[in-house]
Amino acid sequence: MNKDGNEGFILKEDVKLMNEKMTRPEKEQVTFNKDRIAWRIGLNNFAKHLFFLSTVFAIVVLGILLYQIVVGSIGWLDWQFLTNNLSIFPEKAGIKGAIMGTLFLMMIVIPITLIIGVATAIYLEEYATEGRIQRIIKVNISNLASVPSVIFGLLGLTVFSRMLNLGPSILAGGLTMSLLVLPIVVVASQEALRSVPGFLREASYGMGADKWTTIWRVVLPISIPGIITGAILSISRAIGETAPLVVLGVPTLIMKIPTGIMDDFTVMPIQIYYWTLDTVLTPEYAYLASATIVVLLVTLFILNSVAIIIRNKFQKKF
Amino acid sequence: MRNLNGNKSKFVYQVKGLNLWYGDKQVLKDINMKVLENEITAIIGPSGCGKSTFVKTLNRMTDNIPIVRTEGEILYNSQDIFNSEMKVEELRTKVGMVFQKPNPFPKSIFENVVYGPKIHGIKSKKTLMEIAEQSLRGAALWEEVKDRLSDNAYGLSGGQQQRLCIARTMAVSPEVILMDEPTASLDPVATMKIEELMEDLKKEYTIIIVTHNMQQAARISDKTAFFLSGELIEFDKTNKVFGNPADKRTEDYITGRFG
Incomplete structure (x- = not known):
């Protein structure tokens, strides 16, 4: 089964088959969908964590900057x-x-x-x-x-x-x-x-x-x-x-x-x-x-x- | 000629050979039409037939669209509105407009009503208050809002907002009120209120109303004009148009065979 994510959710082939009302072993179709869904959920989780890390990076940089400046100014800013x-x-x-x-x-x-x-x-x-x-x-x-x-x-x-x-x-x-x-x-x-x-x-x-x-x-x-x-x-x-x-x-x-x-x-x-x-x-x-x-x-x-x-x-x- | 009140009446509008283009597309084709004082004229027709454009041309709201080009004459009280001596601002104080979607300003109810009088130079608070009360009474809204005139107009219901817009138009004391599908976005109860209001308004104003609602046209109007693909197909007394239309296309439309 192709997992590179380039495939569409429903293959053209499937549409054709459905349109022609041809019977296809139902079981096989279900397993195909399940795999796709698991793959999508995994991708979503990965994306979520990646975006979270990006946000953390920005905040950490800001935090370090502020800390250094504020510490440096203590005793001088009055x-x-x-x-x-x-x-x-x-x-x-x-x-x-x-x-x-x-x-x-x-x-x-x-x-x-x-x-x-x-x-x-x-x-x-x-x-x-x-x-x-x-x-x-x-x-x-x-x-x-x-x-x-x-x-x-x-x-x-x-x-x-x-x-x-x-x-x-x-x-x-x-x-x-x-x-x-x-x-x-x-x-x-x-x-x-x-x-x-x-x-x-x-x-x-x-x-x-x-x-x-x-x-x-x-x-x-x-x-x-x-x-x-x-x-x-x-x-x-x-x-x-x-x-x-x-x-x-x-x-x-x-x-x-x-x-x-x-x-x-x-x-x-x-x-x-x-x-x-x-x-x-x-x-x-x-x-x-x-x-x-x-x-x-x-x-x-x-x-x-x-x-x-x-x-x-x-x-x-x- | 006598109108319903028995007074000698005059033509408020005389449209002669009006053609209008949006760029290359001709939207109105050789329209000829006369509108009598103190009558309600309904304009019906399928979407895109040019009826809204026609009404907007009557007080030159189409000026704001750069690609519009017009030909022909529209006489308002025997004065051509396209004449360079006609100031469009002056025309619009005489010919008010109520739009499809209620469009009050994000100001208080009072400020909405007195917007027109204020911009035309009335400053006295007392006069403005009188105008506000008179207009709101005229639009059958006074009783509902008299205790909250300083509230924001957006707190009103859709139907109330539309009546507020009518009051706002009346505050400038126009002769003609153009209405472009004024009840299209309202529920049946609010629509009924506005229709009742129009009956009253007729005594003092000439009303030209665009409507998609055939029953509405039949209920409220004295004359009906049927537009199709930019042409005025039929224009006659409402009873005649709905009871015994002269043109096959009118009959097809009002009986719901198309449109």
């Missing part, structure tokens, strides 16, 4: 660490500058990505006429989302830092980061808009509403949870991203806390990067890096939780 300025003495060093840099960066990234991202999505989903050009744009926005971040860094360096002469300022960094995460917001918003059923739009048009009224009063209120979820996830990405800012030339040794968008700045991931590099000189920097990673992870964890809460709370069913 209130002083969050509020102190940078220092060359590990005991005195704090990440206030990096935290403020991250906050300032978000003040640029959030409004720009939300406004441009949602506007783009509305145009593509609601206004643009179906056609080749619209399809090309849509596909390319999705492609843009997978462009490596370092390339966006080069774009930011050329356009914002050099051509517009913004240097490695918060504004230049914020604009670069906005470009990086914009495709994510656009794609998420497009999906949110698309999920609004057509019959609701029809209802609104049927009462003499124009397109914008319909979008503003019917489509957006329903799709806003999806849009916000996408926005929060993209902001998480921007907070954790390092490469584009390194390319822009954002320094780490900032003794001065930034006060405006034209100031030089640094952010948490860059702080982690340089501290890790400098462990060669001062081994204690490794602990500082760990402590910063904990702060960064907690921030991202909170943001992702908020996204999930919003998604669950405002989910509407039709």
